[in-house]
Amino acid sequence: MPLARAGAEAPDSLTAWTDTYVALAVVGVRSVEVEKKIRMHLGRFREYFERTYGHERITAVTSRDVAGWRDQLAAAPPAGRGLAPATVNLHLAHLRGFFTWVAAHDPAALPHGNPTKGVRDLPLPALEPRALDPAQVRTLKNVTDRVERFRQLKGRRAVARARREGRPPAVHRHARPYRDRAIVFTALSTGLRRAELVGLDLAQLHPAEPDKLRTAKRARLVDVRGKGGTTRTLYLSADARAALADYLEHERPGDADPQSTALFLAAASIASRRPGGRLSPRSINYLFERLGAWHDGEHPDEQRKLGKLRPHDLRHTFGFALAQATGADEYELQRRLGHQSDRYIHRYTNPPEHIAAGYVEDL
Incomplete structure (x- = not known):
């Protein structure tokens, strides 16, 4: 017109x-x-x-x-x-x-015609997987199990008071170590993107009661919304079930209010948190960066270092492990990862360089 x-x-x-x-x-x-x-x-x-x-x-x-x-x-x-x-x-x-x-x-x-016609896109580099190897996953889990220690107050007064009272130092009032542990183990066992993690609602977790999560042989997240309007069901590992049970029992009730539908909530003590307490994707980035720094600070072995840990690294780790477990079944990878592009699916089935290098050692 x-x-x-x-x-x-x-x-x-x-x-x-x-x-x-x-x-x-x-x-x-x-x-x-x-x-x-x-x-x-x-x-x-x-x-x-x-x-x-x-x-x-x-x-x-x-x-x-x-x-x-x-x-x-x-x-x-x-x-x-x-x-x-x-x-x-x-x-x-x-x-x-x-x-x-x-x-x-x-x-x-446009007397010279559409100026974008004939201008090509830049070629995209080969998609390199960023999966963690089994040794890195083990040490990351170890640090995650001890995340509360990294959140403890380190001031002289707080440490002295804790010693006098014969207890560990208190954690920072905004810190939520049970929640952080639950986020990491959920990401490891589902490959969720950071936006999908913060978009989860408590109603999507089945079962959602702490005691049932601890005894259940299977728990799942239903109707997980991903890119392109996709939805999928994801199953939770034993580590994720236990971590979520601890979080739901010890921390989430104190941060929930009548508007709180999200599974993972920001601390109620944060004045600027969103209505209902839903986390922002940036807070997931911050958590993983801190975990990577704590992890690498404890491990002098360069082969175990994670560098700048990102949420997508755990998505790649899950995708590569799923590809190995299913024989690189593309239908199962698409169903669990929420990807329709073969280009991205192949990214998860290709081993990272440090893993591929190990394949030839015994040849």
């Missing part, structure tokens, strides 16, 4: 066209998070173009400019932004959507 009939005007300006596009084709159609990304990515192109030519006329944009912007995004600082190929390609996808929309509504605004 011509813009004049849509009641909008867009002069020869990237800014004006971007505002019109977002108002008519993005707001109310895409999520708020995606809208923010589109605005940011289109804004970056406008800044690049204006910095290059001293103006922002949309009629002057050519394919050469789009390719130059793509390369500038990927170039290392200070010449560029140093973005990963996948991130650069997302920028290009949003720019393609914008210029395709402009070309459909007013071809005269």
Whole structure:
């Protein structure tokens, strides 16, 4: 539909066209998070173009400019932004959507044609698995079992008071070691993404009573929502069942309020926590980074060090173990990991380099 009939005007300006596009084709159609990304990515192109030519006329944009912007995004600082190929390609996808929309509504605004046509995405690097090997999993579990010690107050007064009273030092008032242990063991036994972990509700856990979890031979998480609208059922290991039982008995009741539906809750003592207490994905990142640091601080053996531990590392660990247990059954991997892409499924079936290197030792 011509813009004049849509009641909008867009002069020869990237800014004006971007505002019109977002108002008519993005707001109310895409999520708020995606809208923010589109605005940011289109804004970056406008800044690049204006910095290059001293103006922002949309009629002057050519394919050469789009390719130059793509390369500038990927170039290392200070010449560029140093973005990963996948991130650069997302920028290009949003720019393609914008210029395709402009070309459909007013071809005269693009006298040289759609400038994104013929500009290729950057090639993606080979997907390398980041699974932990069995020795690393063992030592990570050991640190996780002792996470309470790392959360203890270390000030002189707190330590002295604990000694006088003949007890271990108290943990920080915001710390939730039972919850942290439950999150780690749940991630290890299910391969959940960080957003899926924080998105879990207590009602999805079966059984959800501590005593039943401790005695059950099987427990599961049902209707777990993943990417692409997928849902799946996941089963919990003995470690995860025991850790969840401890958390549900000792910590969650004190942090729950009438709005609390989430399985994992932030401490009620945190004034800025979300309504209902649901954790943020960033808090999962922080937990895993701290665990990795505590782990590596205790282990001088370089082969056992984890480096910067990320939630996705445990997803890869679960995926690789599941691939071994099922003979790399793609249907089972898709069903439990919530992936439809063979490219990503194959990522979990390929062993990490340090594991693959061990295969040839006895040959």
